[in-house]
Amino acid sequence: MSERIADIGVLGLGTMGANLALNMAEKGFKVAVNNRTVEKGYALRDENGEIGQNIVPTDSIEDFLSRLKAPRLVLFMVPAGPIVDEEMQRIMPLLSPGDIIIDAGNADFNDTLRRSRLVEETPFHFVGMGVSGGELGARHGPSMMVGGARETYASLQPILEPISAKYEGEPCVAWLGPDGAGHFVKTIHNGIEYADMQMIAEIYGILRDGLGLAAGEMADIFADWNTRGLSSYLVEITAVTLAEKDSDTGKPMVDVILDEAGQKGTGRWSVIESQKLGVGATTIEAAVSARSVSSRKAERELTESLYSSVASAKAEFHGDKDGLNELEAALETAKIIAYAQGFAVLTAASAEHSWNLPLGEIARIWRAGCIIRSQFLDDITKAYDGAEPPANLLHAPEFVARVSAGESALRRVVAKAALAGIAVPALAAALSYFDDYRRGRGTTNLTQAQRDLFGAHTFHRTDKDGVFHHQWPAV
Numbered sequence: 308m309s310e311r312i313a314d315i316g317v318l319g320l321g322t323m324g325a326n327l328a329l330n331m332a333e334k335g336f337k338v339a340v341n342n343r344t345v346e347k348g349y350a351l352r353d354e355n356g357e358i359g360q361n362i363v364p365t366d367s368i369e370d371f372l373s374r375l376k377a378p379r380l381v382l383f384m385v386p387a388g389p390i391v392d393e394e395m396q397r398i399m400p401l402l403s404p405g406d407i408i409i410d411a412g413n414a415d416f417n418d419t420l421r422r423s424r425l426v427e428e429t430p431f432h433f434v435g436m437g438v439s440g441g442e443l444g445a446r447h448g449p450s451m452m453v454g455g456a457r458e459t460y461a462s463l464q465p466i467l468e469p470i471s472a473k474y475e476g477e478p479c480v481a482w483l484g485p486d487g488a489g490h491f492v493k494t495i496h497n498g499i500e501y502a503d504m505q506m507i508a509e510i511y512g513i514l515r516d517g518l519g520l521a522a523g524e525m526a527d528i529f530a531d532w533n534t535r536g537l538s539s540y541l542v543e544i545t546a547v548t549l550a551e552k553d554s555d556t557g558k559p560m561v562d563v564i565l566d567e568a569g570q571k572g573t574g575r576w577s578v579i580e581s582q583k584l585g586v587g588a589t590t591i592e593a594a595v596s597a598r599s600v601s602s603r604k605a606e607r608e609l610t611e612s613l614y615s616s617v618a619s620a621k622a623e624f625h626g627d628k629d630g631l632n633e634l635e636a637a638l639e640t641a642k643i644i645a646y647a648q649g650f651a652v653l654t655a656a657s658a659e660h661s662w663n664l665p666l667g668e669i670a671r672i673w674r675a676g677c678i679i680r681s682q683f684l685d686d687i688t689k690a691y692d693g694a695e696p697p698a699n700l701l702h703a704p705e706f707v708a709r710v711s712a713g714e715s716a717l718r719r720v721v722a723k724a725a726l727a728g729i730a731v732p733a734l735a736a737a738l739s740y741f742d743d744y745r746r747g748r749g750t751t752n753l754t755q756a757q758r759d760l761f762g763a764h765t766f767h768r769t770d771k772d773g774v775f776h777h778q779w780p781a782v
């Protein structure tokens with residue numbers, strides 16, 4: 308019988324699993340590992356010097372589980388979907404009461420709800436945990452969004468806190484709520500990431516096609532913006548990617564990369580869930596759609612040839628200091644609106660699922676380690692941690708001031724892009740949402756009138772309580 312020496316077990320040694328295991332091993336935890344391709348566990352131990360000494364490779368699932376201290380912590384890092392169910396079916400008959408399964412992949416939170424209910428019927432525990440930060444985050448400090456029972460988190464905290472990213476010394480990991488809360492928050496994190504990246508890409512489009520700047524010049528602009536309000540990992544890597552040269556051709560790397568974006572589903576899930584909750588997350592929708600349109604390269608080329616006669620007005624963008632300041636302010640303002648939408652989805656989901664999501668805490672654990680990490684998230688934390696947390700971020704005094712200051716820049720940039728024929732779907736979505744959300748009287752009174760005319764769907768009146776139907780003229 309092998310000695311039960313491991314503090315935690317990692318099942319799945321792909322990019323994320325291997326790096327998380329090394330991160331844990333480096334922090335002094337003994338980590339049992341198991342992988343479909345068994346050799347990867349041995350390689351992880353043998354190729355990582357002293358850190359590797361804390362890795363315990365195993366040949367079978369039985370061997371793996373036999374090396375774990377009680378209660379066993381079994382962390383899954385396998386592709387999301389049916390493989391998680393298959394692996395759960397494989398290990399559950401071998402577990403003991405109190406053991407904890409942690410699914411740390413990018414699960415659809417609906418699957419996490421289902422799995423949580425399934426495990427509730429057993430003496431085991433199930434934790435759905437979102438992990439952000441990619442390969443480097445997993446290795447040196449990810450941001451982790453933990454769901455499941457609060458009591459279960461007490462068993463994980465001593466391992467998760469040391470391996471997490473730190474923002475000014477504070478660990479970027481927290482228990483966020485029961486069952487699917489962690490994976491839901493991770494999904495919306497990714498949705499916001501989509502919107503943020505799309506808006507940056509649209510500003511890049513203006514700099515490239517509106518101002519005719521070269522990649523290297525744009526790198527300097529983004530690097531400059533990264534020193535102020537827009538300071539963030541995504542803006543930082545924008546500057547880095549724009550500055551990079553292709554060794555084959557000597558051209559900027561971005562100029563030799565095909566303009567077809569991939570997606571793995573979390574952005575789409577964010578949109579689906581926001582629609583189910585009745586929350587407009589238009590910037591995320593625009594970003595997901597833009598990736599879909601981008602992947603239809605041949606169709607876009609055909610359309611370009613058919614509409615080549617459509618003249619775009621001469622771009623009125625200016626590459627001087629004022630012109631660049633305007634683009635910077637527009638991006639910053641649209642970004643606030645996108646994050647407000649993401650947090651509005653979280654607010655609605657929290658009410659729908661009785662999760663009581665700690666919104667300030669969520670912004671706090673996103674400040675480091677994850678892809679959307681930024682200075683700006685600290686401002687969001689402060690807004691939610693204040694004496695009167697806002698119902699929507701756009702109501703927080705600090706953001707009212709910032710959006711009021713930047714709104715005209717966003718308006719001018721979107722208008723000029725429209726005239727110049729430069730696509731800015733997410734920036735435009737942010738502006739339109741803002742204009743819709745900030746007006747007390749909208750236009751759906753007309754929609755209600757139409758619905759009542761063709762379907763007797765009834766309406767409310769502005770001057771009397773009750774539900775009304777009007778006898779409209781026959782059409």
Ligand code: NDP
Binds near residue numbers: 319439442
């Ligand atoms: P990889 O593709 O790098 O690794 C997948 C792992 O799962 C491998 O160890 C693989 O084993 C194993 N595996 C694949 N299929 C099976 C199967 N049928 N049965 C058993 N094991 C299997 O994935 P990642 O590490 O990138 O991602 C893991 C999870 O983390 C996913 O849910 C992903 O969405 C999520 N994630 C990924 C991030 C990233 O930046 N990559 C960031 C955040 C989350 P083998 O070695 O034998 O192929």
